[in-house]
Amino acid sequence: MIDINKTLDLIKFKFYNEWIYTSHLYDEGISEYHKTLTNRVVEMYIDPLSIPKTAAILDMGCGPGYFLDIMKERGYTNMMGITLSDTDINIARDKGHNVKGYDMSFLPQKDGFNDETIDFIFCRQALEHSPYPIFTLIEYNRVLKQGGKIYIEMPAPDQARRHEYNTNHYSVLGHHQIAALLERTGFSVKDFNDITYDITIPANVPGNDSDEDLILQEKMYCVVATKTRPLDIK
DSSP: OOOHHHHHHHHHHHHHHHHHHHHHOOOOOOOHHHHHHHHHHIIIIIGGGOOOTTOOEEEETOTTTHHHHHHHHTTOOOEEEEOSOHHHHHHHHHTTOOEEOOOTTOOOGGGTOOTTOEEEEEEESOGGGOSOHHHHHHHHHHHEEEEEEEEEEEEOSSOTTOGGGSTTOOOOOOHHHHHHHHHHTTEEEEEEEEEEEEEEEOTTBTTBOSSSOEEEEEEEEEEEEEEOOOOOOO
């Protein structure tokens, strides 16, 4: 016999999830700012990992594919980008990248995302978009091989630009919360650094009502972690 209450709970989850993404999703589009910063973090954090050229790599929340561009130039051949933005998918595919329109927290096993098949996950400026970051990290633990690595970059909370009020920022977490969630979901933190960028807000745009450009400092958390244990989830 079907338990109608359990069925209703699943339906509610489906509709809540769809409401979040259809109401709040927006395209990243082309951004020289993010392109430049992605180059910087690859040089600082990814190159030193010496990931094999044939490694299976996922770019979660890939936008128009800056990370995929950089790694392709470095000779990597087994990469996939994940985003729900149709515009960004088209931009990245036009550049020859393999990009799928999946929810970054739930990778479909029916499409080949089996347990422990991925070597490296790049998750720059994406985890804050997850309504349930612990679910997201559990999923990343599932698909990563034992010893696989993940790079996470997120804005720090309580900054001048008030990232918490960004339309689809649901989880702007502090240093200790990020570290605790990673530990809880089977990861060991290798590096956890703060880096600060200067960002220019043009005159007379939302967030800057003055007639002059506004220069703000943005603090980001940059984390490299290793999967050290699987999770016993039945």
